[in-house]
Amino acid sequence: MIETFFNAAIMAQAWPIILAGLGNTLALSLMVVPLGLAGGMALALLSTLRSPWVRWPLMAWVDFFRAFPPLVLLIFLYAGLPFAGLELGGFACVGIAFFLNTGAYYGEVLRAGIESVAPGQIEAARSTGLTRLQALVWIVLPQAVRAVLPDLLSNTLEVVKLTSLASVVALPELLFQARQAQSLTYNPTPIVAAAAVYFLLLWPLVRLLSRLENRAVASRR
Amino acid sequence: MIQAKGIHKQFGALHVLKGVDLDVAERELVFIIGPSGSGKSTMLRCLNRLEVPTSGSVVVDGIDLLDPRTDLNHARQRIGMVFQSFNLYPHMTALGNVTLALRKVAGKSRAEADEIGHAALARVGLAERADHRPGQLSGGQQQRVAIARAIALEPRVMLFDEPTSALDPELVGSVLGVMRALRESGMTMVVVSHEMGFARAAADRVMFMDDGLIVEQGPPAQIFEAPLHARTRGFISQIQRH
Structure with a gap:
């Protein structure tokens, strides 16, 4: 059992490969989270416009990309678009897919935050x-972000975990590297190591999320 | 100072204001009373265009608020408004609430704005609460910060929308005290409220509104002691019972 899953010799051999993967996972997250937040903020701000010419297309957009599995979207961009003569490369495909998918999720979270701000706040401003814009920037958004901070963080956790999808387009992130190491060594220890790295990476965020959620519950009492 | 003529306001099929005229002279304090749903708050909100009248005209301090060429944000600095639910910004300190528009609209530097802000807070008796957040203040203190936020911009007119209705009875006095001081400094004021004691002592004129119209108006003594209309009498006797 220990020989199979926690083999120290194999771990030592696989460690540099996994570390490189961790570097790429971090780089991917640092690209994908701000992209998604920016896309989400754009969607949420557009949703404050009352015009039906904005609202309906916006709703369709958000629904579509929330219902579209990100893995399918990614594979379509990577393996489908080349048939139309458009070869984007793995990194760009991941960026676009995550922008579309997580942007829609962040957008809904931020929209809920904006709508939670009392209308009297805007009237006072x-x-x-x-x-309108100054009221949005100085009064509405600071309160909106504060109100949905736990949801934003929870979504960010999901996004970081989803970066493992990039392995299917041969991007050498953590999971991809672990599988490479596994096939080199004929041993699953590198996968276990990757799981441990994910846990160590995300656990502080999970703790922080719990604290924020507890605080949110306490402030509602 | 304020000339509003023939104000109509419809929300869909609901006809809230049915042709209201309101003239307020400089340094005058006009009180508006009336049952809920009579349109008095909507009328007040037309005076700084938080509500856009369906028809009619609103001129404040010589500025036509309904003219599309009017710089509304500039005009609104001259028209202070105080709300029933205070509407302070909860993520800012009292000073931050007072100085935001000074910096972003009036274009003052932070140092200038802070100086004006501290002075405004001192005027409402809250000089030592500048660094408190709204959540750390009582309702009466919050409403006084809201008044400071408005007067810091040196408005020509102040609008009060039921400023004491959300307050515990023991906190009403402090807010009325600030309003009385403002009145004595010569501020032109329009007040929607049922504080009859304050109206008697401070108002030049009381207007009774019902069903989207001004039923009658006159000096407080006349409206409260000898109203001409049955509807006014009914309303006055009702609020006096409370």
């Missing part, structure tokens, strides 16, 4: 001469 406008009554002192602030423009």
Whole structure:
């Protein structure tokens, strides 16, 4: 059992490979989370416009990309688009797929936050001469983000975990590297090591999330 | 100072204001009373265009608020508003609440804005609460910060929308005290409220609104002691019972 799953010699051999994978997973996360947040913020801000010409397409967009499995989206971009003469490369495909998918999720979270801010806040701001945009930037968004911070963090956790999808387009992130090491050594220890690395990476975020959620519950009492 | 003429406001099929005229002279304090749903708050909100009248005209301090060429955000600095539910920004300190528009709209530096802000908080008796957040203040203190936020911009007119209705009775006095001081400094004020004691002592004119119209208006003594209309009498006797 220990020989199979926790083999020290194999671990030593696989460690540099896995470390390289960790580096790429971090780089991917650092690209994908800000992209998703930016996309989500754009969607949430658009949703504050009351025009049906904005609202309906926006709703369709968000629904579509929340219902579309990100793995399918990624494979379509990577393996489908080349048939139309568009070869984007793994990194770009991951960036686009995550922008579309997680942007829609972040967008819904932020929209809920914006809608949770009392309308009187905007009225007070406008009554002192602030423009719509100034009221949004200085009054609404700070309160909106604070209100949905646990949800934003929870979504971010999911996004970091989802970066393992990049392994299917041969991007050498943590899971991909672990599988490489596994096939080199004919032993599953590298997969166990990758799981441990994911856990160590994400556990502090999970703890932070629990604390935020507890605080949110306490403040509602 | 304020000339509003023929104000109509419809929300879909609901006709909330049915042709209201309101003239307020400089330094005058006009009180608006009336049952809930009579349109008095909507009327007040038309005076800084938080509500856009369906028809009519609103001119404040010589500025036509309904003219599309009017710089509304500039005009609103001259029209302070105080809300029933205070509407302070909970993520900012009292000073931050007071100085935001000074910095972002009036274009003051942070140092200038802070100086004006501290002075405004001192005027409402909260100089030492500048660094408190709204959540750390009582309702009466919050409403006084809201008044400071409005007067810091040196408005020509102040609008009060039921400023004491959300307060515990023991906190009402402090807010009315600030309003009385403001009145004595010569501020033009329009107040929607049922504080009859304050109206008697401070108002130049009381208007009774019902069903989207001004039923009658006059000096407080006349409206409260000898109203001409049965509807006014009914309403006055009702609020006096409370």
